[in-house]
Amino acid sequence: xxxxxxxxxxxxxxxxxxxxxxxxxxxxxxxxxxxxxxxxxxxxxxxxxxxxxxxxxxxxxxxxxxxxxxxxxxxxxxxxxxxxxxxxxxxxxxxxxxxxxxxxxxxxxxxxxxxxxxxxxxxxxxxxxxxxxxxxxxxxxxxxxxxxxxxxxxxxxxxxxxxxxxxxxxxxxxxxxxxxx
Numbered sequence: 001x002x003x004x005x006x007x008x009x010x011x012x013x014x015x016x017x018x019x020x021x022x023x024x025x026x027x028x029x030x031x032x033x034x035x036x037x038x039x040x041x042x043x044x045x046x047x048x049x050x051x052x053x054x055x056x057x058x059x060x061x062x063x064x065x066x067x068x069x070x071x072x073x074x075x076x077x078x079x080x081x082x083x084x085x086x087x088x089x090x091x092x093x094x095x096x097x098x099x100x101x102x103x104x105x106x107x108x109x110x111x112x113x114x115x116x117x118x119x120x121x122x123x124x125x126x127x128x129x130x131x132x133x134x135x136x137x138x139x140x141x142x143x144x145x146x147x148x149x150x151x152x153x154x155x156x157x158x159x160x161x162x163x164x165x166x167x168x169x170x171x172x173x174x175x176x177x178x179x180x181x
Contacts, residue, residue: 003100004093011171019164028125028159028168033095035060036067036152037134038085040076046083051146053086058139059151060088060098101137102153103173109136115177118166125159127169128152 012027021027039052049066056064064086072080090098107113120128132150135142159165170176 003096014171028157028164031156031158033090033098034087034154036087037149049083055134055140056086056088059137060090061094062088064088105138106136115175118176121162121165123162125157125165127155127165
């Protein structure tokens with residue numbers, strides 16, 4: 001069964017019942033997933049950004065877009081308009097495929113993994129997850145990377161608050177760490 005079908009047939013009805021919602025359209029769902037990599041050394045070496053775009057495209061299955069600095073920061077030697085990172089926005093089937101891969105393949109590969117912190121929720125239905133290593137993704141060949149880089153994954157949902165967001169992600173299979181009381 002595809003992950004999108006799993007959401008529609010298994011997760012959505014349970015969420016509707018648990019959250020006591022009257023209409024199926026009120027059930028929280030994922031809107032998009034944004035994968036972002038910031039590359040500070042791109043200011044001095046232009047080839048670094050090409051490698052990052054290539055890695056990000058391989059991970060997501062979609063061409064990455066180069067992001068540029070919005071304003072100048074003299075302390076970091078960055079000028080406005082200078083390319084400093086890359087990002088990919090996934091929607092639809094690619095989004096569900098990426099989330100399934102993240103839950104079932106990537107997160108179990110993290111060493112000493114104890115779960116995701118629920119503090120990644122921002123109160124508006126978004127969840128931010130930072131990864132310290134792009135080699136956790138099986139598509140990346142360890143011999144071909146020049147440097148280990150981190151990436152940020154933002155999951156944008158239609159949830160109204162943190163409890164609805166955590167309920168959605170838990171039912172999808174995200175392994176949250178145990179809350180100590």
